[in-house]
Amino acid sequence: MVFFKRELSPVEIFERALKDKQATRQRLAERLRVAEQAFEEKRVAAERLAKAGASNGQLDRAESKMQAVEQKAKALRAAVAECDEQIILAERALAEAVAQRDRDRAANEIEAVAAAIEQAVPRFEIGAAALVDAVTRGRAALTEASRFAGDVDDIRREVLSAAELICWELRAAATRTRAGNINVALLSPPEVRQLPAPETDRQMIYTLNPLTWREGEEVKRAAAFTMTALPKALLPLALAHQHVDYLNARRVQTLMHVHGSGPQQSEPLPDDPALIDLDALGAPAEETPRADVA
Template identity: 90%
Template sequence: MVFFKRELSPVEIFERALRDKQATRQRLTERLRSAEQALEEKRVAAERLAKAGASNGQLDRAEAKMQSVELKAKTLRAAVAECDEQIILAERGLSEAVAQRDRDRAANEIEAVAAAIEQAVPRFEIGAAALVDAVTRGRAVLNEASRFAADVDDIRREVLSAAELICWELRTAASRTRAGNINVALLAPPEAAQLPPPETDRQMIYTLNPLTWREGEEVKRVAAFTMTALPKALLPSALAHQHVDYLNARRVQTLMHVHGSGQQQSEPMPDDPALIDLDALGMQAEESPQADVA
């Protein structure tokens, strides 16, 4: 006995594809979660070595391990993002297939009404012709019977014409229903980002602690492990107390690999106990030589 495999409908095809993509994304998400956990452990280890003043070889090995795990996590993130795009396309295709199936069902019902009318028209025509024949068959035909037969024949012709017209209109409506309507929304072009004006008398450095200072009437606060433009007047005292370091410093390169440039970090709160006031630090540095001279 030969078994024939049933052909899947478009809705079933998209449903199966969507389930497969969702299962794939679940597996990729679990692998990405494990990779990000391992990456965080490597970052903590590299940060601990950098703060402890480890040798360049130790820092290189720690960074190599972290880069390996980071590359794996980056690849998995890209795979998850690509899978998300495929899921969106599958959901869109499924939605369109379901809408097309509903339109086809409605169109089939409309066409069925037109076909039923076409099938009933011959029976109506036969009945009307039989009625006219019954009236006009006798030899003694009255004027009333003749007028009745003429009226029936006129009605027959009108019904046949109306039936033909309504069947054409129904099939036209079925074709429009089956085609459906597609509205395309035009997206407005994104606005160009405006770059801030360049700062003067500043030095790009990397913060090792959360810092605050005043610039005129404005109070500046920067989180730790952030690349920022510090006024050059505050730089000597900040370097002397190791609250900042230059970007080309070896430990800064390791910390930047662990924490990044810090541009996405939130500004520290004014009551943060770890906040270092660079203005106060500079005043202490100026008072210290005067005390030594006295």
């Protein structure tokens, strides 16, 4: 019956190599102990012969035996020293293999998180698409429902872009972890799709004074007695100060007959003294003129 051997991991290979070196060192140390003991016996015997006045032949043979044992002990000491160096190298290799194994495990866990995110993204897309379809399926397309569907689609695109970025960052972290946190050449991060700026929620109103306001870096101006789309955030203050009114207001109907309903007047100049800054209406220290439409 044929048995298939499992392939050993680097840690197991270095562990076996270290154990073999340690066993070899133990055997050499035992042989060295025996050789040194034999050398001591030969030395004592040669010394005894010399003190007893033995012949030159006996002394030569005793010295020859002592030198042979001494050379053997010297060779064994060199072998033990070399084995000690090999054991040190094997211990270092084993420590590095263990550290690499731990780094690989950590990197695999990081890559597993990235893979799980990538597997979850299609399910998220399906769910978001189903939600948008549920909102827009009906024949009566309400403004709120359409706006909600647009928000869901924006969130969907933002989540997909963020998922792509985080997966790249996780895989880059896994690469650095696997390499031992050394500087490695990484691919540039994926280009994140920039989402369009959300549209400002507006309300069509009729101006009673020339107005100005800011939308980001852009300055907007509207002439008096014209219809304009005013940001809803500015509408409450503009109404409270009677600088605008709703299109269905009675006085607006009269003013439309007098001045017209379209943007017939040119945009007011920035230095027009009658220009009302809607952004400054909320400041308590500033007094804004009230509309005179009597």
